[in-house]
Amino acid sequence: MTAEPTPASSIMGDPGPTGRFGGFGGRFVPESLVPACMELEVAFRSAWADPAFHTELDGILHHYGGRPTPVTECARLSEELGVRVLLKREDLAHTGSHKINNVIGQSLLARRMGKTRLIAETGAGQHGVATATAAALFGMECVVYMGEVDTRRQELNVFRMELLGAEVRPISSGSRTLKDAVNEALREWVASVGVTHYCLGSVMGPHPYPWMVREFQRVIGEEARDQCRAILDGSDPDVVVACAGGGSNAAGIFAGFADATSSRLVGVEAAGGAALTGGIPGILHGMHSALIQDEAGQILEASSISAGLDYPGIGPEHAHLAELGRAHYVSADDEEVLEAFQLLARTEGIIPALESAHAIAWVAAAAGRSELVRGSTVLVNLSGRGDKDVAQVRDLLRGRA
Amino acid sequence: MTVVGAEATGHLPGVLEATLRARRDAGHKLLVPYLTGGMDDQWLVTLEALAGSGADAIEVGLPFSDPMIDGATIQEASLRALQRGTTPDGILADLSRVDVGVPIVVMTYYNLIYRAGHARIAGLMSESGVSGAIVPDLPLEEVDQWAEAADRAGVATVLLVAPSTPQARIGAICDRSRGFVYAVGRMGVTGEQEVLADSARLVAGWVSSSTDLPVCVGIGVSTPEQAVEVCGVADGVVVGSALVRRLLEGDGPEGAAAFISSLRVALDAG
Numbered sequence: 152m153t154a155e156p157t158p159a160s161s162i163m164g165d166p167g168p169t170g171r172f173g174g175f176g177g178r179f180v181p182e183s184l185v186p187a188c189m190e191l192e193v194a195f196r197s198a199w200a201d202p203a204f205h206t207e208l209d210g211i212l213h214h215y216g217g218r219p220t221p222v223t224e225c226a227r228l229s230e231e232l233g234v235r236v237l238l239k240r241e242d243l244a245h246t247g248s249h250k251i252n253n254v255i256g257q258s259l260l261a262r263r264m265g266k267t268r269l270i271a272e273t274g275a276g277q278h279g280v281a282t283a284t285a286a287a288l289f290g291m292e293c294v295v296y297m298g299e300v301d302t303r304r305q306e307l308n309v310f311r312m313e314l315l316g317a318e319v320r321p322i323s324s325g326s327r328t329l330k331d332a333v334n335e336a337l338r339e340w341v342a343s344v345g346v347t348h349y350c351l352g353s354v355m356g357p358h359p360y361p362w363m364v365r366e367f368q369r370v371i372g373e374e375a376r377d378q379c380r381a382i383l384d385g386s387d388p389d390v391v392v393a394c395a396g397g398g399s400n401a402a403g404i405f406a407g408f409a410d411a412t413s414s415r416l417v418g419v420e421a422a423g424g425a426a427l428t429g430g431i432p433g434i435l436h437g438m439h440s441a442l443i444q445d446e447a448g449q450i451l452e453a454s455s456i457s458a459g460l461d462y463p464g465i466g467p468e469h470a471h472l473a474e475l476g477r478a479h480y481v482s483a484d485d486e487e488v489l490e491a492f493q494l495l496a497r498t499e500g501i502i503p504a505l506e507s508a509h510a511i512a513w514v515a516a517a518a519g520r521s522e523l524v525r526g527s528t529v530l531v532n533l534s535g536r537g538d539k540d541v542a543q544v545r546d547l548l549r550g551r552a
Numbered sequence: 553m554t555v556v557g558a559e560a561t562g563h564l565p566g567v568l569e570a571t572l573r574a575r576r577d578a579g580h581k582l583l584v585p586y587l588t589g590g591m592d593d594q595w596l597v598t599l600e601a602l603a604g605s606g607a608d609a610i611e612v613g614l615p616f617s618d619p620m621i622d623g624a625t626i627q628e629a630s631l632r633a634l635q636r637g638t639t640p641d642g643i644l645a646d647l648s649r650v651d652v653g654v655p656i657v658v659m660t661y662y663n664l665i666y667r668a669g670h671a672r673i674a675g676l677m678s679e680s681g682v683s684g685a686i687v688p689d690l691p692l693e694e695v696d697q698w699a700e701a702a703d704r705a706g707v708a709t710v711l712l713v714a715p716s717t718p719q720a721r722i723g724a725i726c727d728r729s730r731g732f733v734y735a736v737g738r739m740g741v742t743g744e745q746e747v748l749a750d751s752a753r754l755v756a757g758w759v760s761s762s763t764d765l766p767v768c769v770g771i772g773v774s775t776p777e778q779a780v781e782v783c784g785v786a787d788g789v790v791v792g793s794a795l796v797r798r799l800l801e802g803d804g805p806e807g808a809a810a811f812i813s814s815l816r817v818a819l820d821a822g
Contacts, residue, residue: 169693177694178691178693178694179662179689179690179691179694180689180691181620181621181688181689181691181712181714181736182688182691182692182711182712182713182714182716182717182725182736183621183714183715183716183736183739184716185691185692185693185714185716185717186714186716186717186718186721187716324624324627325617325618330618331618334618334619334620337620338620338621338623338740338741341621341739341740341741342739342740342741343739344716344739345739432666433663433666433667434661434662434663434666434689435618435663436618436620437689442663444663444667446667447639447640447641447664447667447668448616448640448663448664448665448666448667448668449616449617449634449664450617450618450663
């Protein structure tokens with residue numbers, strides 16, 4: 152059996168050389184990719200221990216990416232729900248979501264490793280746009296794999312990626328959504344690993360990705376914890392909530408709170424892609440985690456209103472946090488999400504991404520119940536802005552009018 | 553037979569290794585066709601036809617919904633099989649009803665094994681007459697739990713060496729491999745290629761100098777000429793997509809047999 156995981160000094164710590172979060176994680180990839188994953192782990196460990204790397208990364212995230220993003224107190228929404236709602240505004244980061252944090256980090260790392268080409272998978276298109284943006288910034292070649300279904304429902308993002316100089320390859324295999332885009336990106340990576348870095352967009356995949364992407368997203372939680380303490384006279388929010396598909400924005404914000412506070416952590420999955428709330432452990436895309444699958448182990452197709460959450464799995468660290476009881480996972484259905492999308496727009500003048508609207512939907516549903524009692528304080532990670540979803544929501548709402 | 557190489561590999565050879573060693577030591581090149589289990593309603597007839605046309609062992613794929621190391625041809629065959637309602641248990645039950653006279657090696661992805669339970673599916677394989685298993689998404693560091701269950705059931709876990717595998721790692725992979733060592737011919741997914749990649753000869757050479765186990769090259773070996781070429785260095789070849797494509801196009805068991813015969817004739821002529 153593989154070595155015991157390195158004892159982590161913290162709940163969200165270093166998963167050690169085998170990439171284990173409790174029993175989850177690992178590196179379940181074909182031999183062809185094992186050396187590339189090992190090389191990436193070595194490079195990341197070296198970069199992450201190098202103050203010069205952090206200085207450059209922080210500088211770019213500040214001057215180019217717009218960090219730190221603010222925390223906004225929602226007066227009208229709070230009044231309507233009877234709980235105090237704060238939003239961590241990742242929607243205000245460059246490219247319109249938290250995805251930029253990870254891609255700037257991975258692109259700098261790729262450059263440090265001498266790679267000249269980035270490939271990425273994308274669901275809603277946010278990670279694809281972010282990767283295309285970083286490729287333009289650093290003068291790298293970029294190919295983005297996107298399920299054919301998603302290229303249709305996120306047409307505008309396809310055009311954005313093309314404007315940024317990336318090539319978008321529609322994937323017509325399988326369910327033609329995010330899971331199939333990951334399969335194809337992995338296949339392409341096998342064939343071009345010498346010059347290509349696979350810029351994976353979430354806290355999933357083989358070691359070191361789940362850990363590395365969480366570390367690149369940790370900035371969300373670190374910033375938010377200090378910002379909340381400034382707003383809340385030194386105390387922490389009672390609850391921190393984020394949507395979770397692969398789970399990168401949730402991992403990023405949780406990382407600032409899991410060890411340092413006693414805030415309750417809540418991850419909200421799409422009801423149609425609820426790996427933790429409706430799945431069981433298995434192995435997909437290089438990781439051991441929770442998956443929706445049938446009795447034989449065939450992966451089931453996720454289905455939700457938001458392309459970014461249409462994924463049958465979730466990052467392995469979330470499976471571990473759920474097992475530990477340090478985070479709790481729930482789901483929101485499409486109807487609740489559409490309501491929440493409109494609620495935030497109407498009460499706060501903020502149109503959230505459909506993905507982020509899952510977190511708002513949970514707050515709206517839970518407010519006043521035991522999970523979120525009246526008068527408590529909740530921090531929502533508003534992971535992205537909703538411009539990309541406006542046309543889809545218009546069609547949905549008109550269709551029922 | 554004499555247990556050649558048992559000291560080197562530290563284990564007693566099972567049916568797969570013994571059969572392939574005997575063929576190799578008798579001067580034959582090894583021919584291992586791949587067939588996706590359940591891809592059509594004639595697949596068991598095809599299996600017998602392959603055995604009858606010169607295969608030394610046959611790889612049978614247990615189709616998975618997300619075959620990440622497979623290219624378009626085997627993806628399509630897997631999809632057809634799944635649409636027919638094919639399950640791992642169903643394929644193993646089918647295999648238990650036939651005896652084609654050559655070793656059967658299953659190829660599948662780890663989630664199907666994990667879901668079924670290591671010991672349970674290793675036992676089912678053994679009862680079905682399966683003598684080996686190739687699980688490409690279980691690299692050396694992750695293989696132990698499965699490989700130990702497989703060893704106990706007498707199922708040989710065949711490991712892969714890739715063109716990207718560092719020299720220092722090759723020996724460790726060969727030591728843990730059972731049955732034979734699968735040398736991955738090119739950096740890429742399964743699929744037909746017009747020319748044999750230089751990496752196929754290179755990796756076959758590295759592996760052959762690291763182990764006494766039979767060494768078969770697969771991924772990117774599509775024609776009799778390519779098979780002969782790579783067997784200048786390797787003990788044998790695995791041929792998958794070139795065969796499966798013919799079956800997808802409707803060549804049927806006879807067409808499959810004709811193709812495998814052409815490979816056999818070419819390899820025997822050297």
